[in-house]
Amino acid sequence: MEIKVLGTGCPKCKTLYQNTLNALAELDLAANIEKVEDIVEIMKYGIMTTPALVVDGKVVIKGAVPSVTELKSFFTLKK
Amino acid sequence: MNAPVFKSRNFRLAFLLLPVWLVLYVNLQRVANFLVDTALGMQAGTHLTEAVRFFIFEFPKVLMLLVLIIFVVGIIRSYFSPEKTRKLLAGKSLFTGNIMAAMLGIVTPFCSCSAIPLFLGFVEAGVPLGVTFSFLIASPMINEVAVVLLFGMFGWQVAAIYIVSGLFIAILAGWVIGKLKLEKWLQDWVLKIHSEADSEAETCLSFSDRISLGFTAVKEIVGKVWIYVALGIAVGAGAHGYVPADFMASLMGKSAWYSVPLSVLIGIPMYSNAAGIVPIVAVLLEKGAALGTSLAFMMAVIALSLPEMIILKKVLKMPLLLTFVGVVGVGIMLVGYLFNWIF
Numbered sequence: 469m470e471i472k473v474l475g476t477g478c479p480k481c482k483t484l485y486q487n488t489l490n491a492l493a494e495l496d497l498a499a500n501i502e503k504v505e506d507i508v509e510i511m512k513y514g515i516m517t518t519p520a521l522v523v524d525g526k527v528v529i530k531g532a533v534p535s536v537t538e539l540k541s542f543f544t545l546k547k
Numbered sequence: 548m549n550a551p552v553f554k555s556r557n558f559r560l561a562f563l564l565l566p567v568w569l570v571l572y573v574n575l576q577r578v579a580n581f582l583v584d585t586a587l588g589m590q591a592g593t594h595l596t597e598a599v600r601f602f603i604f605e606f607p608k609v610l611m612l613l614v615l616i617i618f619v620v621g622i623i624r625s626y627f628s629p630e631k632t633r634k635l636l637a638g639k640s641l642f643t644g645n646i647m648a649a650m651l652g653i654v655t656p657f658c659s660c661s662a663i664p665l666f667l668g669f670v671e672a673g674v675p676l677g678v679t680f681s682f683l684i685a686s687p688m689i690n691e692v693a694v695v696l697l698f699g700m701f702g703w704q705v706a707a708i709y710i711v712s713g714l715f716i717a718i719l720a721g722w723v724i725g726k727l728k729l730e731k732w733l734q735d736w737v738l739k740i741h742s743e744a745d746s747e748a749e750t751c752l753s754f755s756d757r758i759s760l761g762f763t764a765v766k767e768i769v770g771k772v773w774i775y776v777a778l779g780i781a782v783g784a785g786a787h788g789y790v791p792a793d794f795m796a797s798l799m800g801k802s803a804w805y806s807v808p809l810s811v812l813i814g815i816p817m818y819s820n821a822a823g824i825v826p827i828v829a830v831l832l833e834k835g836a837a838l839g840t841s842l843a844f845m846m847a848v849i850a851l852s853l854p855e856m857i858i859l860k861k862v863l864k865m866p867l868l869l870t871f872v873g874v875v876g877v878g879i880m881l882v883g884y885l886f887n888w889i890f
Contacts, residue, residue: 476663507663507861511740516629516668517661531629531661 469499469546474510475519484519484533491539557755557762572611579604602784609699609776613692614765620691621764624656625757629665636674636682641725644678649717652685653710662855666862670733671740677725684875685717688850692772693821700783700829708886709842716846716878723874732867772822779826783833799836806840807883811876814847818855824848838890843883851875 473488475481485503492499504510513522517531523546534542582603583589589596632655636648657665662683669679689710698706799806824845831841851872859868
């Protein structure tokens with residue numbers, strides 16, 4: 469899985485990144501996770517609210533910070 | 548598979564809590580009096596007792612108003628995504644667009660950390676620059692927390708004045724910026740941005756999902772601002788009768804003509820959320836500062852700030868950034884003078 473966390477560095481973006489790491493760790497899932505902070509890169513995904521989560525090139529979450537539990541159930545579906 | 552259970556629970560919770568809220572709210576003064584006079588056994592009429600009574604009544608009152616309004620606004624906001632707002636505003640003519648943008652600024656969810664993507668998203672979709680600015684000004688300034696606090700602490704007139712003058716500033720400043728045709732002062736890369744695909748289809752939410760969004764908003768926002776509310780009301784309670792009432796009058800009273808521009812100049816670089824500033828305004832008003840001056844100070848603090856300017860610098864060149872700050876600052880001063888003159 470290719471995972472990207474988009475956000476310009478606000479507290480919410482950091483929380484999303486951390487929650488994603490935790491969720492993946494708890495599920496013992498292997499994934500490439502990358503933090504994208506460059507605004508020009510972020511705009512390419514056509515989002516207007518940060519933070520956002522991109523999985524395999526698709527925006528799945530924008531403008532929200534799901535909890536670790538919510539992320540876990542989401543990643544379990546993806547598996 | 549347990550989604551339906553969760554959904555009906557949402558409904559039940561909302562409809563159960565509403566009457567509880569109402570009963571509690573109506574009886575709040577009685578509960579506060581009982582706590583102060585009987586439970587704590589304090590002697591009525593002394594400074595300390597009245598200060599405690601003020602706090603025990605005002606704090607839950609404002610907090611309860613916040614919970615209810617944020618819940619309702621949370622539900623309303625779930626109908627207005629930034630994407631939808633952008634679609635509504637794209638290609639709108641200047642004046643009409645400014646009015647719509649300012650109105651939509653109230654109901655569209657906005658967080659200062661999203662200001663840049665939002666700005667770029669608007670410009671890219673062909674929303675005129677002036678219209679985009681109307682949105683960017685109204686959105687943080689007219690926010691539900693500020694309005695509820697003003698309503699709870701100073702009554703509906705002040706809250707209404709704040710909303711109307713906030714809209715006025717957003718519309719006017721956006722319109723002026725649009726008229727000045729400053730597109731050339733956007734950073735060069737801004738106009739080159741092209742996102743792939745006009746983002747995916749709108750997610751469809753059930754009403755119960757929206758209720759749960761309302762609950763989330765309450766948890767998130769009230770969890771963050773309650774401490775400022777408590778502080779502000781405590782300061783207000785403490786100041787009740789202790790500090791001489793005309794302490795601020797000579798500095799920020801009506802007779803001091805320079806008070807409005809001075810408050811705005813002091814307020815512009817400062818940064819605070821709406822919850823943090825309202826208590827300060829409460830103290831200023833209590834101590835004889837004029838209404839227009841105090842509101843102008845509050846608006847300058849909320850609408851413009853140094854951190855925000857640093858963020859905006861990424862997309863705006865200096866002349867446009869300064870025009871933005873200048874136009875909004877002048878608008879706020881006008882409002883300040885207007886209300887000092889009326890009241």
